[in-house]
Amino acid sequence: MKMTHIFEARTLVGASVLAFSLFASVGCASVSRAPTDAFQAADIAIANAEKEEASEFAPTELISARNKIAAARSAVEKNPREDDVMRARRLADEARSDAEFASARARDGREQAVNADLRKNNDTLRKELQRTSGGMQ
Numbered sequence: 001m002k003m004t005h006i007f008e009a010r011t012l013v014g015a016s017v018l019a020f021s022l023f024a025s026v027g028c029a030s031v032s033r034a035p036t037d038a039f040q041a042a043d044i045a046i047a048n049a050e051k052e053e054a055s056e057f058a059p060t061e062l063i064s065a066r067n068k069i070a071a072a073r074s075a076v077e078k079n080p081r082e083d084d085v086m087r088a089r090r091l092a093d094e095a096r097s098d099a100e101f102a103s104a105r106a107r108d109g110r111e112q113a114v115n116a117d118l119r120k121n122n123d124t125l126r127k128e129l130q131r132t133s134g135g136m137q
Contacts, residue, residue: 034076035085038092042069045099054102057109061102068095 046065054062072091075084 033085034073034080035089035092038089038096039069039072042072042092042095042099045096045103049099049102049106052103052106053110054099054106056106058102058105061098061105065095065098065102068092068098 042065046062046069049058049062049065068091072088072095075088075091080088
């Protein structure tokens with residue numbers, strides 16, 4: 001009876017070590033992989049910024065986003081370590097933020113241009129109204 005318990009204990013310990021080893025290797029494999037989700041989010045944000053005409057209204061932010069996503073990809077290009085992957089994720093997140101900021105600045109720039117046009121048109125109309133009414137207003 002004692003031998004059975006010892007055998008069962010060794011089997012349980014062996015299975016536990018094997019399970020831990022598999023779990024650790026899977027964990028390490030997932031950590032050292034490129035953060036493709038962060039890359040994809042940054043790529044989408046950059047594409048959206050380009051559609052928003054950020055190159056005209058927020059070129060600095062758009063260039064920063066492009067540079068950061070390029071640096072992120074470069075960080076995990078060859079045999080990345082865990083710190084490389086973490087750096088790549090951080091850079092990709094920063095690239096996404098920069099691109100989203102560029103989009104916001106582009107929208108703001110376009111809105112300011114529209115407002116300036118409206119003010120100019122209002123001034124023109126006001127002057128025309130004053131001219132045709134003999135300056136009575």
